[in-house]
Amino acid sequence: MTTRELRRVALDGELTIMTAAESKERLLTALPGSGGLRVDLAGVEEIDTAGLQVLLLTRREAESMSLPFELTAPAPGVAAVLALAGLTTAEEQ
Amino acid sequence: MSADDDMREALDTFVTEARDLVQQLEDGLLELEAHPSAAETVNTVFRAAHTLKGSSGLFGLRHLVQFTHVVETVLGSVREGDLGVSPGLVSSLLPCADHIGAMIEGLAAGRLEPDAAQAAEGARLLAALEPYLPDGQGALATDGADPAGGDPAPERAWRLSLRFGPDSLRNGMDPLSFLRYLASIGTVSRVSTDAAALPAAEEMDPETCYLAFEVELLSGAPKEEIEAVFEFVREDSDIRIVPADHQLDAYVWAIRAMPESDRVGDVLIGSGVVTELEMTEALRIQQEQAARSGTQPVPIGEILVEHGIVPRPIVDAALNRQRKTTESRSQDTTTIRIDAARLDRLIDLVGELVIAQSSTGLRAGAGEAQGEVMRLVDEVRHSALALRMVPIGTTLRRFERVVRDVGVELHKEVSLVITGGDAEMDKALVERISDPLLHLVRNSLDHGIEAPAERQRHGKSGQGTLRLNAYHDAGSIVIEVSDDGRGLDRERILAKAVERGVVAAGAVLSDQEVYDLIFEPGFSTAETVSNLSGRGVGMDVVRRNVTALRGSIEVDTARGVGTTIRIRLPLTLAIIDGFLVGVGSASFIVPLDRVTECVELPPGPLGRDCMNLRGEVLPFIRLRELFDIPGEPARRQNVVIVEQSGQRTGLVVDALLGELQTVIKPLGVLFSRLKCISGSTILGSGEIALILDVGPLVADHSEREHLLRARPAA
Known part of the structure; x- marks a missing residue:
């Protein structure tokens, strides 16, 4: 649908309050000028509310720029948390 | 069962009788507790239970039969001497009497079957009686209890709104971990x-x-347990736990089926929809708001809805329950038991009246007959009023149970002494005074009488005494609630009043003035809110209720010796001794007990609205101005001097028309908010006279005076 390609960002380790500032920075700076984001969560072992917030924020920003935002390959535990917030992953769509 | 009229009538009779029997049962049990070996009492109690069971059977009320059967069995063993009376037994049986009473009231309200809550309660009570049952006789009990007893904690659906604090x-409080924890006490069916x-x-x-x-x-966990999950984040977070929407109906039903209660809060807590913690918080908000705005407290239900603690339909249901309670109580006053002799006397008088009336038609001695008619009319009225009079003792004796239960709960030993139970008063009044009295009794037990250890330290006997005394005094009835407790603490009351801004700091007050402060709204010296009092329903409500009955309340106290609260009430609400006055074409009645004297208004211009009465300044109110009555004032005006809480005020009128006894007719709903007028009456001439409500009249006036005086000074 978009002419430009989705930019792929891979997160790994923990997506928690410890890394939230860093993750926010990475995701938000990756957004402008891209054709949307595909966030690869395969390496994420742990997620908490702070991490969840960052993803939700990024999704909102992407939407405000009319860019697609996809999450891929979360581990089951992470996927369950994402589902709480209504964040679906690309494979399910 | 067809509910045709005959049946209903019979059922009504059953309900009336059953109420008496339950009362006998309760009285007897209390008596047994005091004198465990009183054979006659054991018999009475047994018979009461037996009769209850028998009559219940007549009406096919299976649940009542089953329940009373077990109670009867236990009492039977007591009668046979197989079982001794112990405090434990009495404590197990008393709630059974309550339960039977509740089921009877359910019948009175048209519910032939117990609801789930009652059935569960019944099962619980029977289980408590199990140890007292002879072997093998409990079968019927378990049989009856089975349907309700099996499932102790049904799962309920809750909606939790969790807004965690920013920090x-x-x-380290991750909301997600709370969500995970919730899964351990129930099933998290949806999260958004x-x-x-x-x-x-x-x-x-x-x-x-x-x-x-x-x-x-x-979750099957009670609300308290769910609430406790958020214990550590409660401070900065906004945690709300409300029943899920699709369960509202279930709560509404549960509340409808709950035992009677006057307090919405109790109903809500009892239904499990609100926790004690939330209720305490809501009460605190209520008091703060009231203190800040200086107005009447917002109803507690409104606060609960406003803060999202309870959904509105549930509060409405609880309010309805409360209203029903009050209604069923006022319905009680629609039927009345009367001593047959009094009724005969009245009928006899009416007969004489008819004869006297017919003899006025005869030419000879018409004047004398007329006099006779007048006398008889007067007597008929007196004895008609006497029909409504009941001895106050029945009401006072009801407090025996309260004193016992509260004493047990507070670990205080209290004996209740009732005197003057023969004093009679209007039945409607008796019923309307019983709630304020209950509050006073609880107050005395809770705050007045000290714990046994403290009493002994002060050289008193460990057992406290609560006295209820009633007597007639100059056309009114006086009811005293006195305790031999610690008395009121003058300094603490004064300090509290200053803190609340009720009294200016440094004001010099007489002792009586200080003690009267306890009747001010929102004034509780209780440092801790206990289950019994200090819950925001304070002495101000008691005073309001008493004043609404045209009564007065005062307090007498001595430090360390005790406190006496004295309520003075008129004997009846239906009749008032009044003083008729005229202003222009209008007539007013001033309650005679308020009038101290009448004087002529001194002629000449009077600067301010006050006059010199034997060297004292007497402020007065010109009724003509107050009520905007057109026309010129009479050339010579009179002043009726009324006294209200020690303050004298004059009422300026055109004419003094004399004393009369009048029947009060209440004002219509339209005028219910009217202050200064308490009712109306119809005069012999067919005209209407309004009855002045002296209290608000004087209070209103002095308030306006304050404002007027404050302005030029500013």
Whole structure:
């Protein structure tokens, strides 16, 4: 649908309050000028509310720029948390 | 069962009788507790239970039969001497009497079957009686209890709104871990995340919590337990736990089926929809609001709805329950038991009246016959009023139970002494005074009488005494509630009053003035809110209720010796001794007990609205101006001097028309908010006279005077 390609960002380790500032920075700076984001969560072992917030924020920003935002390959535990917030992953769509 | 009229009538009779029997049962049990070996009492109690069972059977009320059967069996063993009376036994049986009473009231309200809550309560009570049953006789009990007893904690659906404090993440409180924990006490059926609070990207602090969660939880745990999950974050977070929407009906039903209660709060807590903690918080908000705005407290239900603690339909149901309670109580006053001799006397008088009336038609001695008619009319009226009079003792004796239960709860030993139970008063009044009295009794037990150890330290006997005394005094009835407790603490009351801004700091008050402060709204010296009092329903409500009955209340106290609260009430609400006055074409009645004297208004211009009465300044109110009555004042005006709480005020009128006894007719709903007028009456001439309510009249006036005087000074 978009002419430009989705930019792929891979997160790994923990997506928690410890890394939230860093993750926010990475995701938000990756957004402008891209054709949307595909966030690869395969390496994420742990997620908490702070991490969840960052993803939700990024999704909102992407939407405000009319860019697609996809999450891929979360581990089951992470996927369950994402589902709480209504964040679906690309494979399910 | 067809509910045709005959049946209903019979059922009504059954209900009336059953109420008496339950009362006998309760009285007897209390008596047994005091004198465990009183054979006659054992018989009475047994017979009461037996008769209850028998009559219940006549009406096919299976649940009542089953329940009373067990009670009867236990009492039977007592009668046979197989079982001794112990405090434990009495404590197990008393709630059974309550339960039977509740089921009877259910019948009176048209419910032939017990509801789930009652059935469960019944099963619980029977289980408590199990140890007292002879072997093998409990079968019927378990049989009856089975349907309700099996499932102790049905799962309920809750909706949790969790808005965690902004710092929760930094404090290591991750909302997600709470959600995970919730799964351990129930089934989390749905979660939705609300990210609306997320700020713009550049302002978003990754370490601040912005998310809120809506959770649907299915759990058998009571609300307190769910609440406790959030114990550590409660302070800065907004945690709301309400029943899920689709369960509202279930709560509404449960509340409808609950035992009677006057307090919405109790109903709500009892239904499990509100926890004690939430109720305490709501009461605190209520008091704060009232103190801040200086107005009447907002109803507690409104606060609960406003703060999202309870959904409105549930509060409405609880309010309805409360209203029903009050209604069923006022319905009680629609039937009345009368001593047959009094009725005969009245009928006899009416017969004489008819004869006297017919003899006025005869020419000879018409004047004499007329006099006779007048005398008889007067007597008929007197004896008609006497029909409504009941001895107050029945009401006072009801407090024996209260004193016992509260004493046990507070670990205080209290004996109740009732005197003057023969004093009679209007039945309607008796019923309306019983709630204020109950409050006073609880207050005395809770705050007045000290714990046994403290009493002994002060050289008193460990057992406290609560006295209820009633007597007639100059056309009114006086009811005293006195205790031999610690008395009122003058300094603490004064300090509290200053703190609340009721009294200016440094004001010099007489002792009586200080003690009267306890009747001010929102004034409780109780430092801790206990189950019994200090819950915001204070002495101000008692005073309001008493004043509404045209009565007065005063307090007498001595430090360390005790406190006596004295309520003075008119004997009846239906009749008033009045003083008729005229202003222009209008007539007014001043209650005679308020009038101290009448004087002529001194002629000449009077600067301010006050006059010289034997060297004292007497402020007065010109009724003509107050009520905007057109026309010129009479050339010579009179002043009726009334006294209200020690303050004298004059009422300026055109004419003094004399004393009369009048029947009060209440004002219509339209005028219910009218102050200064308490009712109306119809005069012999057919005209209407309004009855002045002296209290508000004087209070209103002195308030206006204060304002007027304050202005030029400012």
